[in-house]
Amino acid sequence: MSSCRIRTETSSRADGTLRADAPSANVQQTPAMSDVRITTLTDGPLEVDGEVSIVAPDGTVIRETSKAYLCRCGHSGNKPFCDGSHKREGWTESSS
Numbered sequence: 377m378s379s380c381r382i383r384t385e386t387s388s389r390a391d392g393t394l395r396a397d398a399p400s401a402n403v404q405q406t407p408a409m410s411d412v413r414i415t416t417l418t419d420g421p422l423e424v425d426g427e428v429s430i431v432a433p434d435g436t437v438i439r440e441t442s443k444a445y446l447c448r449c450g451h452s453g454n455k456p457f458c459d460g461s462h463k464r465e466g467w468t469e470s471s472s
């Protein structure tokens with residue numbers, strides 16, 4: 377989800393009132409607070425909640441989803457996703 381804020385310029389008229397000028401030349405996009413929440417699970421992956429695109433370094437979209445678990449232990453055979461290997465490896469937050 378994204379939003380756009382349109383900034384209008386104002387100028388003073390001779391009578392002292394303000395006039396809003398057409399925003400066509402002054403459209404400015406600003407990032408909005410995302411609805412995505414990322415939670416670090418104890419001794420496990422990053423839990424991603426919210427509409428996201430997970431993108432490879434070359435820009436290829438790997439997955440568009442509203443829920444994902446991303447590996448942070450480095451042991452997954454399916455990076456960037458968690459495949460449960462953190463448990464098999466006995467990975468803990470304090471072991472990294």
Ligand code: FES
Pocket residue numbers: 420421422446447448449450451452453457458459460461462463
């Ligand atoms: S966090 Fe689960 S495999 Fe890495």
